[in-house]
Amino acid sequence: MTIFDVCASFDVGGKYVGCRELSTGNINSTYQVEYLRDGEKKFYIVQRINTHVFHKPIELMDNIVRVTKYVHDKIKDDGFSTKKFVLHVFKTKEGDKPYFVDDEGGYWRCYRYIPNSETFDSCDDLEKIKRVGQAFGRFEKYLDGFDAASLHIPLPDFHNTPKRFDALQVAINADVCGRASKLKPELDRLFALKEEACLLQKHLDNGDIPLRVTHNDTKCNNVAFDKNTGEALAVLDLDTVMPGAVAYDFGDAIRFIANTREEDDPDVDNVGLDLNKYEAFTAGFIGEMKNSLTDLEKETINLGVLTMTVELAVRFMTDYLNGDIYFKTRYPGHNFVRARNQLALAEDVYKKRNEMQNILDKYVKE
Ligand SMILES: Nc1ncnc2c1ncn2[C@@H]1O[C@H](COP(=O)(O)OP(=O)(O)OP(=O)(O)O)[C@@H](O)[C@H]1O
Ligand SMILES: [Mg+2]
Incomplete structure (x- = not known):
């Protein structure tokens, strides 16, 4: 199962271009994926959930879907950009689920990449x-x-x-x-x-x-x-x-x-x-x-x-x-x-x- 296959299972539009593994995370395996839609680059995050740490990935995704929806609605009411200020969880094309299970039983999820963003491992400023x-x-x-x-x-x-x-x-x-x-x-x-x-x-x-x-x-x-x-x-x-x-x-x-x-x-x-x-x-x-x-x-x-x-x-x-x-x-x-x-x-x-x-x-x- 490749990252392409995992991405193909989620309802993200456009054409798959490529992916790179982000090394910053300690817990999950995280990939940044690039797509092309209407001539525009689109980025997503695809993550394999670490089920050694999190034994109930379906419950965990249920928490995330509910919490992000709640925050999304509040941000929208305030008139701020939901794309920037809250994670968006993509659902699978088949079954409309917030996770995809691969051939080996691995659980994957897909988020929108927060546009034009970066993270820092340490922070002194x-x-x-x-x-x-x-x-x-x-x-x-x-x-x-x-x-x-x-x-x-x-x-x-x-x-x-x-x-x-x-x-x-x-x-x-x-x-x-x-x-x-x-x-x-x-x-x-x-x-x-x-x-x-x-x-x-x-x-x-x-x-x-x-x-x-x-x-x-x-x-x-x-x-x-x-x-x-x-x-x-x-x-x-x-x-x-x-x-x-x-x-x-x-x-x-x-x-x-x-x-x-x-x-x-x-x-x-x-x-x-x-x-x-x-x-x-x-x-x-x-x-x-x-x-x-x-x-x-x-x-x-x-x-x-x-x-x-x-x-x-x-x-x-x-x-x-x-x-x-x-x-x-x-x-x-x-x-x-x-x-x-x-x-x-x-x-x-x-x-x-x-x-x-x-x-x-x-x-x-x-
Ligand atoms: N939606 C997103 N948009 C932009 N960057 C993201 C997004 N999701 C994850 N990342 C990047 O990937 C990194 C790892 O993601 P995440 O924190 O979810 O994984 P983790 O394995 O649980 O990490 P850790 O255990 O180090 O906290 C983040 O620090 C960030 O740099
Ligand atoms: Mg993290």
Whole structure:
């Protein structure tokens, strides 16, 4: 089965010209495909869904179709370009399905390529960080009102922090590699943050904060930018769209974008939260969606930064204790280095919580 055959199954008009594999994605196999229609070049994205990670591709596509349709209608009402600002899912010619199953049982989908766009794997420029914030803030804003509980859950308990701590405790008790005793200082520091990091889940469980549609992979390379103007366009990569707290997306984006060091830098003394980057993202994100936030969301959205960072430290530590079976590692101890890095970031976030809240309040009131 060739990419040509896969494309031919979708209802895209014109003549197939060729394709190239995009190497940026880690999860799926992604191809940019060129077509010619009425003498004009048209570009599409064809992706093979990674069913090792996402076991229920049909449910996952159902989420994506519903969410993109909802956002599409909101953008249209606002008078903006739907081609630029939201993914468009093509259906198959036969059966009108948003996915195509190949001879080997592989699941494929086809999107319109966001016109004249590019993505960036890293993002240091404050203006660009603000625009990443705008894109994700807009996504959440447009999905305000969507019945999040009706979505399928591709990764159950993904951000259930108490359960992540439970798994860590199980790994400590089992101690299959005999590593637990050496980790005591770091484990003590992690457990010291447990109560604070589990508060968000409590608020969700009690219904104090609304269950929203969340993206759950708020990295900068999941935002398309206009190649000419630098404007942030559509949010990409909707596989992990699930019900959750807005603080998940806000928190995980900050965790990723505002660390002064790379996520696996062993130089933990220099790991911390860059408040300028925090402010840039906050300006974009809160600027877009502040009117949708409840009072308690405004009070707890920063808690997401601590929660997401602690949670990832817990996951790296758990995997280290279990013998490095989940995350890909490049050297022995890689997971421990990552865990210490995230722990250092979490402690700095905790230290800076008042400064963060002052910055947030400024943009909430603006
Ligand atoms: N509709 C689109 N328009 C333009 N570019 C796209 C589109 N969809 C995907 N891309 C490009 O392909 C890359 C990979 O796509 P995507 O993020 O969906 O795959 P992934 O394997 O889940 O990636 P990762 O795990 O790295 O987030 C994007 O970062 C972007 O550069
Ligand atoms: Mg991606």
